[in-house]
Amino acid sequence: MAELIANRLRHWRFTRGELTQEELAQRVGVTRQTIIALEKGQYAPSLLLAFRLAAALEISLEELFQYEAAPAARRSRAKA
Amino acid sequence: MSRLQRQSLFGGAVLLLVPVAVGITFALKHNLEAALGVGFTPLALLSFVQMTGSKPEDPRVTEPPGTWVWSLRMGYVGIVIMWLYLEWHLRNGFPTVVALPCLAALYWLHRRTLGPAPSAMPQYDEREKTILTRAFRCSAQVFWVLFVLSGTFLAMKFRGQSVPASLFLGQILVGGWVIGAAMCLAILWQERRWQS
Numbered sequence: 001m002a003e004l005i006a007n008r009l010r011h012w013r014f015t016r017g018e019l020t021q022e023e024l025a026q027r028v029g030v031t032r033q034t035i036i037a038l039e040k041g042q043y044a045p046s047l048l049l050a051f052r053l054a055a056a057l058e059i060s061l062e063e064l065f066q067y068e069a070a071p072a073a074r075r076s077r078a079k080a
Numbered sequence: 081m082s083r084l085q086r087q088s089l090f091g092g093a094v095l096l097l098v099p100v101a102v103g104i105t106f107a108l109k110h111n112l113e114a115a116l117g118v119g120f121t122p123l124a125l126l127s128f129v130q131m132t133g134s135k136p137e138d139p140r141v142t143e144p145p146g147t148w149v150w151s152l153r154m155g156y157v158g159i160v161i162m163w164l165y166l167e168w169h170l171r172n173g174f175p176t177v178v179a180l181p182c183l184a185a186l187y188w189l190h191r192r193t194l195g196p197a198p199s200a201m202p203q204y205d206e207r208e209k210t211i212l213t214r215a216f217r218c219s220a221q222v223f224w225v226l227f228v229l230s231g232t233f234l235a236m237k238f239r240g241q242s243v244p245a246s247l248f249l250g251q252i253l254v255g256g257w258v259i260g261a262a263m264c265l266a267i268l269w270q271e272r273r274w275q276s
Contacts, residue, residue, distance in 0.1 A: 030205035
């Protein structure tokens with residue numbers, strides 16, 4: 001299984017005033033397709049975009065993105 | 081449909097016109113230089129379409145491109161058409177062979193110094209830039225493979241003889257077409273994969 005950056009973008013978009021994908025896209029300066037790809041977990045954003053999204057939704061980066069390590073990576077880290 | 085998909089489909093449609101125009105012109109005139117010239121002139125028109133603007137913060141910027149930019153573009157297309165006319169009627173293929181790549185290079189150099197014209201569309205975002213970078217890399221790989229193969233084929237076919245200049249022109253023009261077509265396909269494929 002590959003490493004994964006999961007996000008709760010959809011959850012927070014609805015929690016923060018039911019923003020549409022288009023509105024959020026305009027706030028952070030990307031296209032709506034990029035927000036769709038992010039919500040589906042098909043695209044890992046740059047650090048800058050991740051911070052922009054968190055700022056636009058007024059939450060911390062950790063609340064928005066979660067890092068899920070691959071099993072092999074987790075095992076090697078546990079050994080260390 | 082994303083704007084990259086729209087732009088790729090438009091570009092692909094223009095590119096599809098090229099072999100049709102080359103085929104028709106060659107069937108009518110039996111002249112390879114003229115057929116390539118006429119067929120590839122629409123490609124120059126693709127540069128008239130401004131894909132993105134330079135101001136992401138204001139997507140409503142709708143200023144038209146400067147007179148300079150338009151003069152240069154019109155000049156390029158006009159001169160190309162003039163050379164083609166001369167070539168066609170005076171039966172002299174040399175000006176076309178020399179003029180097309182030279183004018184293309186001149187146009188490209190000036191285009192860079194003039195900078196992008198303002199457009200109603202905002203800049204590409206990071207996901208779009210990723211798609212474009214991958215598509216360009218893919219098209220460059222396809223181009224170089226075909227370039228080497230076609231060069232090897234020509235070298236074997238014309239061993240010990242002089243290669244007609246129009247074949248070099250053809251290699252350049254077909255190479256440009258291959259890059260465009262591969263980019264369009266790569267963009268469409270990536271967008272489809274990302275949106276499915």
